[in-house]
Amino acid sequence: MNSSVLLRFFKSRKLSYIIGFAFMFAASFIQTLFPKVLGSAVDLMKDNGFEPGQVLTQVFWMVLIAAVVFLCTFLWRNIIIANGRNLECYIREELYRHFLKLSPGFFSSRKTGDLIAYAINDISAVRMTFGPATAMSFNGIVICISSVYFMFASVSPSLTLLTLSPLPFIILLMLFSGRKVQTRFRIVQNQFGAVSDRVQENISGIRVIKAYVQERSEMEKFSELSSRMKQANLDLIKVSAALPAMIEFGFAVCFVMNLMFGGRMVLRGEISIGDFVAFNGYLSLIVSPIVSIGRIVTIFQRGLASLGRLNDILRVQPEIMDLPHALPIQPEGSMELRQLTFCYEGSDVPALRDISLVLPKGHTLGIIGKTGSGKSTLASLLFRFFGVEPGHILLDGRDINDYALDPLREGLGVVPQDTFVFAASVKDNIVLFKDGYTDADVQHAAALSQIAGSIEAFPEGYDTLLGERGVNLSGGQKQRLAIARALIRKPAILILDDALSAVDAVTEGQILNSLRQTRKGKSNILISHRVSGIMEADEIIVLDKGRIAERGTHELLLKKGGMYYDIYTEQLEEGEVC
Structure with a gap:
């Protein structure tokens, strides 16, 4: 995407983005306090002489944390996701304005279906990148950093390192598959443009097709294009569907290692049961963002592919433009x-x-x-x-x-x-x-x-x-x-x-x-x-x-x-x- 187009939009919405990300940071960070409070409540209850008032205090804090997280999440979603929709509308208008500036020669060398795909599918992919995917990324980063910090500082550095040891392999896997997703999604978009163009062309020329009895021939051509689009989507699914499954498997290994080593540390008295519960809580918080990375990577790679396609169009300069000294007058007739x-x-x-x-x-x-x-x-x-x-x-x-x-x-x-x-x-x-x-x-x-x-x-x-x-x-x-x-x-x-x-x-x-x-x-x-x-x-x-x-x-x-x-x-x- 033409960087100036994006910059103009982000500058015009700068304040709302700052407020939205502030609420998102608050919701994400406060959410990581919950496991610590829950662990403290468990430690209080395991003692035979615990006071109900102390437990109720911990319950109050958990309810308060949940309420604040709900409020902040509601606010940031309304701001950030709405801005994603505004960005989609803004880019679509900029693209349409760019189309109107281009000379007829540009359109004679392009297929209508491709241009429609730019204005709908590609811009939607960009919106997903700078809307939900960006929000999930920021939210996940805050939760992961905060959770890992509390796991190190409040529970056990050694247990944290052992439990999270599979993460580097998961990250490498995501980087490798991300490139394949981007390449295959670009092919999908190209096939979508070809199918759209064929549908538009046949609907416009339906009388000619019927007059010359070309229904069967056109159906065969369309079926071939449709099959190519299906195969392109299947190739994309093979990569994008495998990634979340492998990430979940990696985290299953993390939980097994936590159960083995964390359980041993509880038996040895190195950490309390409350610490073990809190550690599992932090690990559960990390799971969702990390598992979502597979989806986030897919969305980002699709968005990058669409950005590349849109860039190809927006880089096309109008052949006919007003000169700097152009006169704003109409001809009189000679x-x-x-x-x-x-x-x-x-x-x-x-x-x-x-x-x-x-x-x-x-x-x-x-x-x-x-x-x-x-x-x-x-x-x-x-x-x-x-x-x-x-x-x-x-x-x-x-x-x-x-x-x-x-x-x-x-x-x-x-x-x-x-x-x-x-x-x-x-x-x-x-x-x-x-x-x-x-x-x-x-x-x-x-x-x-x-x-x-x-x-x-x-x-x-x-x-x-x-x-x-x-x-x-x-x-x-x-x-x-x-x-x-x-x-x-x-x-x-x-x-x-x-x-x-x-x-x-x-x-x-x-x-x-x-x-x-x-x-x-x-x-x-x-x-x-x-x-x-x-x-x-x-x-x-x-x-x-x-x-x-x-x-x-x-x-x-x-x-x-x-x-x-x-x-x-x-x-x-x-x-x-x-």
Whole structure:
């Protein structure tokens, strides 16, 4: 775990931790007084002439000790364990905040199931380490040190050394098995991520699986992953389950040695029966913390494995960040590209090559080209989802890197190819959970995107809950909902990235006409594979293999008889152009 994240949390909770550990120390230390008082009571009762009052005094002290231990234990558990939960919540929020800062390229190279495992299983393991495991460790250390001290000082140093002689072997065993637990738990977490990813992927694509009759194939793949996860857990259990059993066996040896040597010392008169009882009491107190060491070691090793996994994520630096001098302003609408060339990481072929163009404020730019020609890449660069060298993209005459990310993106509106619908109401999907929009604003945006009629036909209108990823909407409805989401923000530059591909020609024409009517004075970039979606643009560029192959108005490009003309003719024959 990033040390600064943990330090910030511990500093903010410093006082509560001090108070919690103070109560824990008090409970642990006072608990070790009980065997001594019990031993004194036994010595008093073995005498024929003992006074009941003296025994009752010892009983009073034992009851008082138990009451104080109960109170202190109740207080420290409420403080320390609660802080463990607070730490879990804090780390999860920090991890989520870190996710939101990372660029889309990071998520395209990671599996969703793995990221879910980080946010749930790994953080839970960290919470167990810095919550219950830390508390058990501190509690056990205080009890063991205090008990051993009283065993030495109040009973017999020689008996203490003989009885506790197996402890070094137990400690070595714990250290050896701890490393194996850490390694095997990391494998378990990786397998959990793989299973989670498979479940998430199959649920999202359940219609495709059923349509192509892939249930049996997917079940076989899932069974294989599930078996691997089971085996990884069994390998972990073999190590973690053996440790407590071996520790308990070691302590059984300790009690046998105490019975042999302690009993002989009582018979010889070297220690009293009360001392022998007290010694057994101290030994019993030590048993619980030492036996718990097996569990503590397992928890710590699991926590360390999870910390390592979380570190791997938190060390990933965002590729796109605000510059120190970034301007907190929104673009007003003009754009210029100067010899823009861009290549995706890991690819030797540029997605865009030497692109130069000017989009004056209030104008509309149309972009058309075959699949893979670089159309969507341009939209991603305008939103700075990927880094671009200074001087190649200018907005209002300023380099795009000089804008702070949030206001830059707030000034742009995009409807991507892959429309995403949240499992929320229609209204929430349009306003995107932001306050400040009235019902009239929502209805106006829906009307402009030609989806108002569909929404009003829903059972609860704008309050109708949509399924995950908009499963209860058609492709065209999803696109129109996404267009309403972009229009309600009234962006300076609106980008439709093939956002009308799933609507019919009539609806497409109505939406484009609405845009022309309502977005006068604002800039638009229409990316499409259909000529009908861009033919009214002020300028059209035709992209081919990342280069501008042709540019001009619709009429001019038709006269050239080049690539645009070929696309137009083909679509005209197919009835896609009216």
